[in-house]
Amino acid sequence: MAHAHDDRRAETAEQPELASGDRLAFVDQYPSAARITRLCFGVSFSALLVGAVLGIVQALHRTNVFRGVIESSDYYSVLTGHGVLLALFFTIFFLSGAFTWGTTRSLGRDLPSPRFSMAWFGLQLGGAVAVATAIFGGFVGQVPFEADVLYTFYAPLQAHPLFYAGLAAWLVGTWLAGFDWIRSYLRWRGDNPGERVPLQTFMVLTTMLMWYISTVGVAVEVLVFLLPLSLGLIDSVDPLLTRTLFWFFGHPVVYFWLMPAYFAWYTILPKLAGGRLFSDPLARVVFVLFLILSTPVGFHHQYADPGVAEGFKFVAMTNTMFLLLPSFLTAFTVVASMEYGARRRGGSGYFGWMKALPWANPAFAGMALAGLMFAAGGFSGIVNAGMNINSLVHNTLWVPGHFHLTVGTASALTMMAVSYWLYPQITGKRLQLYGLAQVQPYIWFIGMALMSNAMHRAGLAGVPRRTAEPQYDQFSFEAALGSIPEMRLQIAVGGTLLTLGAVLFGAVMLATWFADRGRGRLRVDSHLPEPISGAEDSPRVLDNFKLWAAVAVVLVAIAYGFPIFSMVADGPFDPASPPVPVGVVDAALGLVFG
Amino acid sequence: MKGLEIGTVLATGAGGGSLLAVTVVSALVTALAAGAVYYYGWRTPPEPSFEGARTEAGTVGDRAAVAGTRGGPMYESEVAEAETESVDHDAFDPVGTAALLAVYFLVVTLTWLFMYFVEFLGNGPTVVG
Amino acid sequence: MHVHRFERIWLVAALGMIVLFVGTVTYGAVVAGYGMVDAEGGQVDSTNPGASESFRDPGVYEGNESGHYDVYVETRRFAFVPGTAEPIRVPAGSTVTFHVVSVDVLHGFEVAGTNINTMAIPGQKAVVTAEFDEPREYGLVCNEYCGEGHHTMAGTLEVVPRSEFNATAEVSA
Numbered sequence: 001m002a003h004a005h006d007d008r009r010a011e012t013a014e015q016p017e018l019a020s021g022d023r024l025a026f027v028d029q030y031p032s033a034a035r036i037t038r039l040c041f042g043v044s045f046s047a048l049l050v051g052a053v054l055g056i057v058q059a060l061h062r063t064n065v066f067r068g069v070i071e072s073s074d075y076y077s078v079l080t081g082h083g084v085l086l087a088l089f090f091t092i093f094f095l096s097g098a099f100t101w102g103t104t105r106s107l108g109r110d111l112p113s114p115r116f117s118m119a120w121f122g123l124q125l126g127g128a129v130a131v132a133t134a135i136f137g138g139f140v141g142q143v144p145f146e147a148d149v150l151y152t153f154y155a156p157l158q159a160h161p162l163f164y165a166g167l168a169a170w171l172v173g174t175w176l177a178g179f180d181w182i183r184s185y186l187r188w189r190g191d192n193p194g195e196r197v198p199l200q201t202f203m204v205l206t207t208m209l210m211w212y213i214s215t216v217g218v219a220v221e222v223l224v225f226l227l228p229l230s231l232g233l234i235d236s237v238d239p240l241l242t243r244t245l246f247w248f249f250g251h252p253v254v255y256f257w258l259m260p261a262y263f264a265w266y267t268i269l270p271k272l273a274g275g276r277l278f279s280d281p282l283a284r285v286v287f288v289l290f291l292i293l294s295t296p297v298g299f300h301h302q303y304a305d306p307g308v309a310e311g312f313k314f315v316a317m318t319n320t321m322f323l324l325l326p327s328f329l330t331a332f333t334v335v336a337s338m339e340y341g342a343r344r345r346g347g348s349g350y351f352g353w354m355k356a357l358p359w360a361n362p363a364f365a366g367m368a369l370a371g372l373m374f375a376a377g378g379f380s381g382i383v384n385a386g387m388n389i390n391s392l393v394h395n396t397l398w399v400p401g402h403f404h405l406t407v408g409t410a411s412a413l414t415m416m417a418v419s420y421w422l423y424p425q426i427t428g429k430r431l432q433l434y435g436l437a438q439v440q441p442y443i444w445f446i447g448m449a450l451m452s453n454a455m456h457r458a459g460l461a462g463v464p465r466r467t468a469e470p471q472y473d474q475f476s477f478e479a480a481l482g483s484i485p486e487m488r489l490q491i492a493v494g495g496t497l498l499t500l501g502a503v504l505f506g507a508v509m510l511a512t513w514f515a516d517r518g519r520g521r522l523r524v525d526s527h528l529p530e531p532i533s534g535a536e537d538s539p540r541v542l543d544n545f546k547l548w549a550a551v552a553v554v555l556v557a558i559a560y561g562f563p564i565f566s567m568v569a570d571g572p573f574d575p576a577s578p579p580v581p582v583g584v585v586d587a588a589l590g591l592v593f594g
Numbered sequence: 595m596k597g598l599e600i601g602t603v604l605a606t607g608a609g610g611g612s613l614l615a616v617t618v619v620s621a622l623v624t625a626l627a628a629g630a631v632y633y634y635g636w637r638t639p640p641e642p643s644f645e646g647a648r649t650e651a652g653t654v655g656d657r658a659a660v661a662g663t664r665g666g667p668m669y670e671s672e673v674a675e676a677e678t679e680s681v682d683h684d685a686f687d688p689v690g691t692a693a694l695l696a697v698y699f700l701v702v703t704l705t706w707l708f709m710y711f712v713e714f715l716g717n718g719p720t721v722v723g
Numbered sequence: 724m725h726v727h728r729f730e731r732i733w734l735v736a737a738l739g740m741i742v743l744f745v746g747t748v749t750y751g752a753v754v755a756g757y758g759m760v761d762a763e764g765g766q767v768d769s770t771n772p773g774a775s776e777s778f779r780d781p782g783v784y785e786g787n788e789s790g791h792y793d794v795y796v797e798t799r800r801f802a803f804v805p806g807t808a809e810p811i812r813v814p815a816g817s818t819v820t821f822h823v824v825s826v827d828v829l830h831g832f833e834v835a836g837t838n839i840n841t842m843a844i845p846g847q848k849a850v851v852t853a854e855f856d857e858p859r860e861y862g863l864v865c866n867e868y869c870g871e872g873h874h875t876m877a878g879t880l881e882v883v884p885r886s887e888f889n890a891t892a893e894v895s896a
Contacts, residue, residue, distance in 0.1 A: 027668060060614075076870075154828075154868075156828050239828075274676065304760050304840055304849075306842065308761065308762060324744075329734070350693040353690045386710070386744060387751075388759060389709065389714045389751070391757075391838040425670070461836055462862070464864050466868045466873070467873060472877040474878060478836055489616060492617040500625065522670050527677055530680075537724055539724055575845065582870060688727070715757075718836060721757055721839060722818070722853065723756075
């Protein structure tokens, strides 16, 4: 069978030195792309470190282990910062860097216009700085910047206009980044008619198409409603409509966190395991399924909302359950790819093969542990998705328990693991403090296991999320499994370990950044082996982006058309709810509540 | 996790103060453990040979002019031979994957049924509308 | 497209799990009769719900059938009315319908540790009905962030023995 050799031509076009045995590192082969990726990673890792510090403050505060850092009324500024910095900036700046690398590498061409690329990076960065200023301004009494609205910024709670303007700017920056990668692809397509789209580029394109469709919701919410409201251009908004527009975006955004992780698990993880991707066609199918199913499920975040008919919630529930399919398929393909590698390395038996995997390689260990944890996080997500059973867990601590397993580990730990492998290639420096890197994924995993299991159980007892002091005078929570004090302890200890994990990662990256380039070789190579079942085995229809985008739009129209129409029919601003600025009124009330 | 058990006993007794102490102690113990692992176990792996250091003249040509600050361009490590061989895509049966997924299937199905029928439907006042 | 035998089996198993999940949820809705919060509560004025047809002054009211009570709850920054200043009291062995509104921002209304868990959205009325069999005390929690005092927003729901429930004193007109 000649499959493994089919793409050789493309490989050799990228790496003319392959024949002589020397492959130039990415930093020297594609300097523009490498610079953009470095910049994106720099912002991403900085956001991670600040967000992690905010996280430990929260963990110790709400468990009543240590409340000396902040007042409870300031907890919500910390929480807003933690959510926005980690869930929007750490993850999506990382995606911007990784996708720049992936398209450049797989298409074999550098960015078409370095200036355009710097422009979108600058716009994203400027927007992020504006948002951060608004949020952190909440800690400083003398400045007008406030954004105690949390990562979901529900109306009629209102932040300073800078918060909304910054978000809008950052969002446009991500749209432009997508155009950059699409343009690179189109130029490649012009030179390579009839070729199958390289897998990494395929994943980038499907992810960005999903992003364009899904961000329409939040763009309308911010630009038509919330920014004008905060500027005083309109008096009131309909909170149900703005909330619905947010969740139009709010569910697909989690796939914007997950698809980069899948991108890594499908294309990089098999190589690190010493194996090969089990099936390229199945990987394409999975990404197409995400493109078409990610957005028409948003109502599963609104199961407890009045004003939304049960029928729409039921449709969202069935769509969501089918959205499990690409993740279930991924489990098979990714584990099989690793198993192939383990057996080549000498592993044997039904379960014993796992011992043969390179657990001492931090890039491998991080991704494998992330995938393992995702299997658990997926389950708690199924409970969230189950419409009526959701009432058991809605807005309880179960929900953060769930998403710390998914975005907090499957995405975050994968991103850190990928960095151990990729950062040397985009800087030309060897990874420093290698021993710390080896230990870090395990510390993260243990910390998350402790914190998240306690959060899940506390949620079942009714402990609320997003609350500075979930200890009430009027009643106490009853735990079915374990005890409330023990859960608080696990959250505090787990959170501390996680912060340690983030700090270790930061130390490794900083040390590598400051290291000398030196001469010679990296310890890693970017060669990605051919899949066992390659691109040529996958039906061409999978590469038909226009078709899948059209299907996605139709499904969104079915899921959202009628509900949004009925919310807007009585007036897009009705039932009219005036804004409630946070910080100003609250500061006065603070005299009472302290 | 002995530290945790002791911690639980101490913590369930009193309030925030001892929880703080236990958290700090647990974090320190873990940091020490991590340090011990680092010091005695994993260390920086041996340096690969430097024979790949290229001069600016010759095959590399103008790429070197673009490349990095000191020392010229950086190269990747050798590609493992196993990655460039051809493979027969019918030759591999992922039995280990099948075994793991069979376990996962059972865990998810049984846990779901427990969560739904015991934790949810069996919970508190019955909601009817 | 070459799909390995094992992958085909797993695909069937995955679809089977999905069908199981959709099926149990449907069972819960249709057979067990669990009703979701939905649009049947109608809309109210977003800052003055009492002025609307579908809402009344906060309090406990006797329902249309015997053994049925309607509790009208306002959520505000940072209290449940009733619930915080005075507990909501209903008799054991009754069916209670909660009508929940907000006068300012999003709030949550959760009877802690139970399935009674709904959002309160300005402009909308949430309706949840539950059967209370045994006398018990429950906590009320606001589980949706509503501002700096969010963590102080709590209350109690007391399900009292029939004999202790004084209808004339406790129930509003």
